[in-house]
Amino acid sequence: MKIIINNSSMQPIYEQAVVQIKGLIMDGQLKEGEPLPSVRSLAKELRVSALTVKKSYDVLEQEGFVITVHGKGSFVACTNQGLLLEEKRKEVELDLETAIRKGRSCGMSDEDITEMFRIILED
Structure with a gap:
């Protein structure tokens, strides 16, 4: 199992592992019933x-x-599948929140952000 820990990250090491293992499960790289490595x-x-x-x-x-x-x-x-779908929705929500914060930090209005979102949806 390939997990990369970033010791300089502000995210705790255990959370980094959780996020990456969840990603492997959601992407189907780790299958149902498959054993994880021992803790040690x-x-x-x-x-x-x-x-x-x-x-x-x-x-x-x-x-x-x-x-x-x-x-x-x-x-x-x-x-x-419901659990996996909910996790993916949480990821999308976090990505959208990040994009909105970035837009606001560079002076974009809510209308500008909404318009950009509509343009991207049309593509």
């Missing part, structure tokens, strides 16, 4: 604490992306 092996690979990886796996389990079986490991959960 992924921690060693990423050169981070095992507690950091454990926290990532716990978050993924809380969000329904991973199932952990005591003594067996963590596995990709049943891919709930």
Whole structure:
């Protein structure tokens, strides 16, 4: 599993891992039932604490992306299409919020931003 940690990022390491693992699941690179690396092996690979990886796996389990079986490991959960769709919608919402903030920061009015959005939709 290819995960890249940016130590200079303001985003916590466990969140970076969560985002990337979710991305692999949503893109179909990690399939339902597929085992994730053990906490220790992924921690060693990423050169981070095992507690950091454990926290990532716990978050993924809380969000329904991973199932952990005591003594067996963590596995990709049943891919709930509704859950995956909601995650993708959240990503789009965040991207739109970022674009609006950028537009406003360079002096664009809401009308200018709306007009630009309509033009892009027409393409």
